[in-house]
Amino acid sequence: MKFNIVNEIKLSYSRKGNAEILITNSRDAVQVFRQHFDSGEIDYRESFFTLYLNQANKVLGIRKISESGISSTVVDVRIIMQAGLLCNASGIILAHNHPSGNLKASPEDLKITKSIKSASEFLNIKLLDHCILSSTNYLSFADDGIL
Template sequence: MKEEYLSPEIKTGIEPNLDFDDLTRLSEVEIRYKLKVQPKDRPKVTMAMEAYKLIRPFFDDCLHHHEEAWIMLLNRNLKVLGVARLSVGNQENTIIDPRTVLQLMLKTNATSSIIFHNHPSQNLAFSPEDLKVTRNIMDACRLLNMNCLDHVIVGEESYSSYSEGGY
């Protein structure tokens, strides 16, 4: 085999103009696959993060002025069926009624939902009332074989997730 027929990666270590019939004398080619970003270093994309990106524009007019609650309705494959406003409140609170959540889910044939609301103060911590209403909605959904997957507090640049918070 002539050197001119060898690829540049294999030529290493071969004397020029030398005929080769013994392939064991060819240089070993080493191929390495090294990730520049290790899986542990990659940002974890969560369902709450993706949902936040979709719902955030709905809060543009109220983010700092008053609280609003919205629901994202999802089918069995977690595809978005639609979003609906649950309530409009004041600077300090808004009402999220579990019956309204279930009504919207049943009317749209949604099997899952994610609840969103904002805090005008931009404090993304869940209040005791937020935690209570979330547990009530999740319990009510389970009775009807549906799921409330998360409750997300929407902020200007970030969010807080009930599911990710380990509540």
């Protein structure tokens, strides 16, 4: 028996939270990110999050993109952009942690940021910043002129 059935794709996004948080600088973004990073693991393993913003730079939502090992994590650009399109984001801010406490951007950090920036430009979503966090401090690509 042969069936010609095409699977239905269902995507969902709901605004159950407070979309009134305004991001005006890297400090505001880091404050939101710190609420979602596991404080007990920020010095243990890497995680990568994306913050999605509307045109007024108010938070639409946050999504954990990956969580992995001690010195790296896998980041799929398509997953970042998929969520951005789903919530009609106008801007995104990236963040990941360095368990070592070293806030210097690695060549891999620069490479993935460049890939995400290229994809976001194609989709007309602004990449506003990429922050690297440690348990005590952070680095902002935008503030440091890296972005």
